[in-house]
Amino acid sequence: MSEQTIHRADVCAVALAEIFRGDGEILANPIGTTPMIGGRLARATFEPELMMTDSEATLIADDRAYGWGDDKVVETWNPYRRMFDLLWGGRRHVVMTPVQIDPFGNMNFAAIGGTVDRPKVQLLGFRGGPGNTISHTTSYWVPKHSAKTFVETVDVVCGVGYDRAAALNPASARFHEIRRVVTDLCVLDFATEDHRMRLASVHPGVSVGAVVEATGFELVLPEPVPVTRLPTDDELRLMNEVIDPEGRRHAEVADP
Amino acid sequence: MADKRCSPDEAVTRLKSGMTIGIGGWGARRKPMSLIRALLRTDIDDLTIASFGGPDVGMLCAAGKVAKVVFAFVSLDAIPLEPHFRAARQSGTVAAEEYDEGQFLLALQAAAWRVPFLPTRVGLGSDVMAHNPRLGTVTSPFPSPDGSAAEELVAVPALELDAALVHYNVGDARGNAAYTGPDPYFDDLMLEAASTGGRIVSVENVVPTAELRSTAGCEHRLRVNRLMVDAVVEAPNGAHPTSCDPDYGTDEAAVAAYAATAKSPDAWQAYRDAWLTLPDEAAYQSAVQAKGAVAR
Numbered sequence: 001m002s003e004q005t006i007h008r009a010d011v012c013a014v015a016l017a018e019i020f021r022g023d024g025e026i027l028a029n030p031i032g033t034t035p036m037i038g039g040r041l042a043r044a045t046f047e048p049e050l051m052m053t054d055s056e057a058t059l060i061a062d063d064r065a066y067g068w069g070d071d072k073v074v075e076t077w078n079p080y081r082r083m084f085d086l087l088w089g090g091r092r093h094v095v096m097t098p099v100q101i102d103p104f105g106n107m108n109f110a111a112i113g114g115t116v117d118r119p120k121v122q123l124l125g126f127r128g129g130p131g132n133t134i135s136h137t138t139s140y141w142v143p144k145h146s147a148k149t150f151v152e153t154v155d156v157v158c159g160v161g162y163d164r165a166a167a168l169n170p171a172s173a174r175f176h177e178i179r180r181v182v183t184d185l186c187v188l189d190f191a192t193e194d195h196r197m198r199l200a201s202v203h204p205g206v207s208v209g210a211v212v213e214a215t216g217f218e219l220v221l222p223e224p225v226p227v228t229r230l231p232t233d234d235e236l237r238l239m240n241e242v243i244d245p246e247g248r249r250h251a252e253v254a255d256p
Numbered sequence: 257m258a259d260k261r262c263s264p265d266e267a268v269t270r271l272k273s274g275m276t277i278g279i280g281g282w283g284a285r286r287k288p289m290s291l292i293r294a295l296l297r298t299d300i301d302d303l304t305i306a307s308f309g310g311p312d313v314g315m316l317c318a319a320g321k322v323a324k325v326v327f328a329f330v331s332l333d334a335i336p337l338e339p340h341f342r343a344a345r346q347s348g349t350v351a352a353e354e355y356d357e358g359q360f361l362l363a364l365q366a367a368a369w370r371v372p373f374l375p376t377r378v379g380l381g382s383d384v385m386a387h388n389p390r391l392g393t394v395t396s397p398f399p400s401p402d403g404s405a406a407e408e409l410v411a412v413p414a415l416e417l418d419a420a421l422v423h424y425n426v427g428d429a430r431g432n433a434a435y436t437g438p439d440p441y442f443d444d445l446m447l448e449a450a451s452t453g454g455r456i457v458s459v460e461n462v463v464p465t466a467e468l469r470s471t472a473g474c475e476h477r478l479r480v481n482r483l484m485v486d487a488v489v490e491a492p493n494g495a496h497p498t499s500c501d502p503d504y505g506t507d508e509a510a511v512a513a514y515a516a517t518a519k520s521p522d523a524w525q526a527y528r529d530a531w532l533t534l535p536d537e538a539a540y541q542s543a544v545q546a547k548g549a550v551a552r
Contacts, residue, residue, distance in 0.1 A: 133382070
């Protein structure tokens with residue numbers, strides 16, 4: 001067992017790495033601080049064929065999650081236009097952060113409340129939500145699990161959930177997959193008969209009750225609820241020394 | 257050979273109230289801000305603005321120039337949500353035509369190729385279909401691979417532009433131009449989707465055609481040719497306060513100062529008086545230099 005202290009952010013990063021297990025040679029495109037660290041951890045350990053972005057216009061081989069210099073190892077050029085070729089071709093697994101998500105994985109980050117003509121709160125817009133979710137595997141990252149984010153009904157469906165996908169012609173929905181939702185408290189998936197969101201594991205030290213309380217709808221609860229795995233010594237070393245030497249993941253996810 | 261060079265103020269005489277105008281760049285990156293500033297000096301309004309949006313959209317909204325924004329997102333990058341755009345939407349003063357960003361690409365491509373729509377799976381099952389009534393559906397004339405019913409796809413209608421404003425790193429007087437940064441964005445598509453007469457390219461630097469390829473660094477970067485361009489504006493630092501890599505990065509302090517003015521009408525008016533109602537682009541650039549000198 002490790003003699004290093006294990007923080008909640010380490011557990012989250014490992015859970016985010018695990019979403020890419022088995023993906024093989026695709027573009028892992030986790031957007032955000034801890035997702036980017038998790039994706040790089042997956043590639044540095046059990047999923048070496050993944051390609052990853054520099055958050056700009058190239059895909060790079062560097063294990064470090066940020067702060068690359070001119071010596072970064074560029075594998076290919078991937079400007080925004082190429083990203084659409086890649087994502088519509090399906091060789092991508094994206095991680096986005098919802099403002100709202102519902103029991104079937106419908107996701108909103110466009111607007112809250114009001115009307116189409118006059119939203120109460122204008123957020124980003126549809127961005128790439130519709131295209132990502134209908135074209136390839138999608139997962140979500142929620143750095144602060146709360147009933148404001150996990151809601152019975154989202155105000156605007158940007159990312160397509162399982163009930164919406166099921167209502168489509170099967171051929172149209174054949175590339176749709178919402179794999180997992182990772183939060184600061186737990187891991188959720190849709191491995192139920194009707195694809196209703198299920199509590200897949202709670203992070204060490206988190207009670208099932210705490211997750212239920214912070215979720216604005218009824219979760220499917222397995223009996224017993226597993227506990228999210230801890231990082232290995234090697235994973236901790238990689239994160240601390242190579243991938244995230246500045247410890248940026250701890251700024252996003254604090255210890256309880 | 258025609259010399260298409262003109263000043264920013266001369267270039268925007270090509271624009272009229274009520275037009276649909278595409279603006280190049282992405283978020284706070286390589287925005288044709290010298291042309292936006294020139295547009296802000298006119299009395300043109302009632303515009304429909306199509307943009308991978310940044311401060312271009314926010315400034316035009318705040319100045320009351322915009323009837324409708326065609327967008328997939330509007331962001332200042334480091335400041336994720338554009339406050340002036342949000343204020344306009346939340347007060348109901350600016351209408352929206354919303355797209356997924358890939359649909360936006362297809363809408364421009366359809367216009368550029370002069371087809372009524374392009375098919376895609378993007379949008380199926382999402383609320384973008386309800387938010388944007390221009391989006392339609394079309395049934396594939398071909399069987400599905402698994403033998404099930406033919407696929408229904410989204411038909412993204414052509415987004416025909418009356419004008420397009422874009423900024424590049426280098427160009428010539430004829431209207432050929434190149435980007436030397438990491439990403440072409442969608443600027444060339446904006447130009448191809450726009451009507452003849454309204455296609456305006458500003459560049460950091462105008463060079464003789466014989467020096468264009470060597471200045472650009474290689475021919476792959478010569479994204480824009482003169483068939484796509486009606487007017488050329490030499491505008492050094494013309495994307496300021498947005499970035500124009502590799503020539504300069506985003507002036508984050510200037511973007512933050514602009515964003516902060518969304519808090520009150522007075523703050524916006526003061527910003528407008530200080531930066532946007534100067535007599536011409538040269539005066540703006542002098543003010544930027546003076547401010548930089550003070551900061552140093």
